[in-house]
Amino acid sequence: MRPWPFELDDDLDRPFIAAMKRTPTYKAQGSGSGENPRLLNKRSEAKFPLVTIAQHSERPSADNIPNAASSKSPAVPDFWFPGAVTEHRPTGICAVHRITVQQPYFVIPHNAWTEQVELIISCPERGILDWQEPFGFVREVNISGSLVGATKRVIIPGKNGETDHYDVPMKTAGWSSTRRDAVLAGGIPARLRSSEFDRQRADEAARLGQKWFHGSHSEATTFIRDLIGKARKRVWIVDPYFATTEFFGFALATAYDDMDVLILTSGEELKKTDQIDAVREAGEVLLSQLESRKDMSHIKVRVMTGTPAVHDRFLVIDDKVWLTGNSLNSIGDRAGMMISVPEPSVVVDKLNEIIHDAQRTKKLSEWVANRKAGGES
Template sequence: MLNTDFYAGAVIRLATLQKQRDQAGQLLFATVSLLPRGRPLPPSMEGLHRCPVGKTGETVFFRRVLLSAQEAVKWYRSLGSGDDSSPTPSQSRECNRYDGIKIDVSALIDDPTWPYLGLPIGEGLFAHPSGRSHPAPFIGNAPSRVHRRFGSQDGFALMLADDKAVAFVARRLHIDLRLYREYLGSIVLVVPDPVLKQIDHFMIPASNDRGERIFYHFVPRAGESPSDLKLTTFDKQNHLLTDFATQDIPSNGILDIDKGNCIGEYGYIVSHPKHGVLAYSPPRPFLRQVGFNVEIASPETKIVRVPINESANSQYMEYQAARQSLPATRSLIGDALRIPNVNARVAIAASLREKLASSEQYGQRWFPDGSREEAMRFIQGELRRAKSRVMIADPYLAGLQLGQFLYAVNPETTPVTLLTSRLAFKSIKQKSVKTAWWEMIIEGLGFKSKQQVPSKIKDFDQRLAQMERDAKIAAKVYVLQSPILHDRFLVIDDAVWFLGNSLNTLGDKASLLVKLPNPDEVIDQLEGMLKQAMSFDNYKKRQDLKGTSL
């Protein structure tokens, strides 16, 4: 069990979302942070903070209270019982009318199983977390273990759509819930390292009588000793594990380990017989040299004023031109390796393999000039694998592409949505019709005169009907009236492909196709465009009323 005797108290930070006045607030997110002995308690908070969610009528409330460590853990474990209330401060003088009131908490799932704690290792415990890939950004820079209780994520859509509300929570709970949506409706227990205050870890250069060494200094908290701790070190060199060793940490907290030459990467784990793993640092190389480039920039600032597009009535914008500078002064601080090192050679080759693997993961495909058939067969193959949906967003999607690609889709399982634009149905200008090459095309298609050539709208309509008759594919087609879409996208299930060219020319000239790493953003934007677009049937009727020949 968690021993709260090592802690002087706890700070509870609680954010709730109230959807209607006089209604219990719904747990949005909360942290229970234990405070190590010797660390002063923060001042108590008067009242609470609130943030309206736009004009929705919803409000985010925040309250911070101080409890004893034992009472805080008891409140943390009591949540999700169906009779939940906000915490009441241990000191009665700090209580106010916002404490002990009913809150709405869903059933909670422990992660990990209670009473075990987990050590966040996303970016290294003593590194500055970026706040994006770190699994627990709310712990800050203090080495801490966590326990999480995940609740329902439902009911927070309006709050997440409001930038002000998201920023309000981020400032007070140190987490962006738009990025870390897994924590919606949840609560976390943050348990700082009860033994160690900090760890100093660096390399000592070689001397005349000794090689390079790694120095560790474990600084305990007041009243604690590092003598019960164990250090496990693991060395890595060129993707090889070269050493793995465990040793006791002496009472003075100092370890000086001979390595000879520190040309690899070095990591460690610190563990305690009762508290478990307290610290982790992934394998990293030591920094040996630092290069500096010093440039003296001209004090003169030049502002460039340019139009934002080629329109005669274009608006103008200004930006600052680069400042001219004198030639840079370069300096290098630190000593180079004493022995030849192949790390760079291996790293360059590994980086190349990673790039190739990444391009394969995201489906990056380059189609050289004249590879039209290859590009078409690739798209057809991807469409054939579709299971739940296909959406093609291409402002120049026309009738011919329906037969070129969509017959590969299984109509029994996969609905098809097409988003095109009026640009796909623009008529050929009269002066172009008079050219000899156009006359040859007309004759080649079997038309006796250009008056018999069907309009692009009619051709598209006929090919849609034929596709429905022959392949039972009833595509939903939408037409954008304004040119708000420039790029081309192919949505297959939950993946989105970006097409450098339209489907009607992909591979005719050199083209690039790539699967996007964040498809959700593009799908949301495309679905928003669908709402702005007109159905093809209505577009066709409108053009007919305008006198367009079908």
């Protein structure tokens, strides 16, 4: 059998449109033989509809109805398809209406307040022909506008008398229109919806690893070391304030000796006096530690020269990227957030460009040699 062509027909007669204003509309349209009429929907303006109205625009032939081809069969009705409409309630309880459709238009009253409607069309011989996933209804629509009048120019003073500016279009309140349906306030459904939204936000925060640290450096460092310890492929630590103390505190927390570990720090930090060896700079001490210990051969350190190309702090663990506002040398001391970015590959690509840019970064050994030769001021 050739497939049934489907399309959503917006040219319905005006009385039908008026009847559908506050209810969802299901419509299937097609011609020829076929077995998969697809029901399409128009979203409703009502949050809790009282009825569901459906329409089928074409009378199927006897060849398309099981057991209808026999001469003993009754006359083919205007419409024939068994189906079910499922109401999803605010309490989570569903009500299922099972019907056999035999008219072009049919009305299915809802038994109670309904938040979502799901529709299934089935055939006794062929099984499910179509499934309309649950969809809700718009509870409130707000349209507002504002008037743009004068433009405000802000002058930004700069160095050596130089200035910059930007313009701000000034707006005044214009008009606002709100259309809404009556919604039952309070009660169990409202509390259930509120709790559901809270759970969704908490689940999203957990998925992104959202962590808030304040007043506990040990809690923050333990969390980061646990992340590093779970790595299987790679660990990148990008922190402009990363030096010898942080190196021992985090870079050695990997559980596998052959793990690729990359540190991207800044020359500004490595020029400072080392916290462990007070007579040498941090860069020289860090290089001597790397060269003297074989168990650190898998760790590479690159140094951002001049003004660091990266400001934020990133932690790349395998295929995940974590962002933190505080440097690892002080994380947890002051209030700060740490979160896993939703699209890590973009961040990894950008960091990779900086890491391998010879104009912006150098190997630690090269940087220290240039520093001793007076090339790095």
